[in-house]
Amino acid sequence: MDITCDFNTLPKNGHYKPLLEKEELKTQLLLNIRSCLSYLFPNGTFHGNEYRIGNLQGSKGKSLRVELTGNKAGLWNDFATGEGGDIIDLWAAAHRKDVKAEFHEVMASIGEWLGYYRQHKVNEAESTISWDYLDENGEAIVKVYRYDTALGKRYLPFDVKKSSYTAPEVRPLYNIPGIIKADKVIIVEGEKCAESLIKQGITATTAMSGANAPIDKTDWSPLKGKHIIIWPDNDEPGKQYAEKVAKKLIDLGVISLATVKIPQDKPIAWDAADCIQEGTNPLEFITNRKSPYHNNNSSNKLKKIDTSIWTNTAPERKWIIKDWLPVGSVTAVYGDGGVGKSLLAQQLMTAAAIGKSWLGIDIEQIKTYGVFCEDDEEELWRRQCTINAFYQLDMQSPAFLDNICLSSRVGENNLLMVFDNKGIGQLTPYFQELLADIELFQPKLVILDTAADLFGGNENDRSHVRQFIQNCCGHIAKTIKGAVLLCAHPSDSGIIRKTGTGGSTAWNNSVRSRWYLSKPDRADASDIDRVLCRKKSNYSASEQNQISFYWQNGAFVECNAHFNSERIVRNNYNKKLDLERGRRHDVILELIASEAYKGKVYTTAQFAKYFEGKLGLGSERSIRERISHLATIGHIKFFKRSPEHELSNTRSKYGYLCVEDMELKISEDQYVFIKPSCYLSATNGVLMPVENPNVWVTHNFIINDNFKLAE
Structure with missing residues (x-):
């Protein structure tokens, strides 16, 4: 058998360029460098990242040293003679050959040792294919050659810029010009699969070396801000490849990320190219609602509702707390520092975990999960002891241990969503870790305390807020098919106005229910009294908009006929008047803001006339x-x-009404903040110009209600 090949001429069929064969053999030697050196110099020894031998004749010693790892792997130097070179030169010298004059023989001996020519010879059945990796201008960066041998497929990259058969240190993605133009990209394993999809008009890419690609050496940045689908081969390496790529892209920041799950009846190594070869439309395979398609961090935008299965009987709405805490959405609870938001939330978790009453409301027993960013473990422990004492609950009770999970995140990076310079929200690695742990525990209620620690955007940016509520907190609620209670701090104006709001109006508009925890605003209220007001509930028809309770021995206790009955009866009338007055004030302020959000503004006369008799506001005069x-x-x-x-x-001398942080809709998707131009003096009611419209000033003292605003 002729085991040599003419490396200096190119066969007519175009196979095996000389440099290609040399670089492939060199690569294989380096992959087997320890075996190679032991074969060439049996008397040598390994020392860390070096192999040491006395000389090229193989004598014992340490004068000749060969690098074993890194970019210098295979390079050698004989400090006694000054000779040196790469692994090919070393092989030739060990066999007493001149690598230039006896090139054929050197290559043949290497190939024979590697087993290439003992098992097959180069023949007409072998073929070579190449793919070009292009930059954004369409210029080639790398050419990847694939040639088929009896030993299987072999790949070799050629760095165009360096003009050498090596992979660049930072490896580009395949089909960069196509990626740049597309919003949605499919990632596959290997250039063949990518080209198969590209020929179908689908934007696809792959990392160099497919499932064996070094993730951290690949430049994934062209995929940032795009919708990504990963289509792995149907084998274990493919599964691992998909998981590694998904984690990298989540860290990078993509709009959505999904992974195709291959049906169980498909053969091992089945891929996108096989799908097309079977005659299946790849897009239909992915988007078919019956297809095993798994979404990693966003909802399937292509999913359509099958209304044919609907009946005339609507499904019953589900609640964790009837009329207060709906299933499948996010509820926000606002409260100033020190009023007890975290205690309220932890007590709710405990009541739900053991199926006991919370503030006088019966709750079905469910699993609960709480993330507390402001309380360390000892504080949660102390608080739990007082809550358990209130419920007469043992800390080792199975119901408690099995149904409640507490997480303290003090001092940690707790951001669940951050935003790029285009305002696109990116779910963080911590979000993915948290969601995985939540899914493992399977709760029906998740407490997130507080928004300030978890939200990585601008609280006054409507888009940032909506993405955080819907795509982050809402994603958790939908995943668990339960409820998320988000604790937040109100702004100063929200505290003064008793609305409990803060930042953009999107915080209020994006949640389905919103609570406000505060101390009662009445003369006989004590420091232990609290009131929980329901400021918003999209799904509730109940008129019970507040719950009164008080702090006792480290827990909140509901007010009822058995507690403080004498005081409640004595002050019931005044309390109702105060509450109704406060309610009307809140309704008016909320209406002015919400109407502007729809694009409507009013003078005093217009507002009073339009809303007369509506929402319990009374007469136009009132x-x-x-x-x-x-x-x-x-x-x-x-x-x-x-x-x-x-x-x-x-014709009004005052103009239109406005409130703090009011946004006016000026087009379908455009809003502007309204800055006041004048206000009424708190001392005499005189109309005064606003000197600094960027600063909103309120007054803490009360003006007589009989003061009239003339038009």
């Missing part, structure tokens, strides 16, 4: 008096024009 009161304490101010929006002329 509404005017409420607006007068709110204007004189600084909660309502006025403006006459907006630089971005042309308003209709009004």
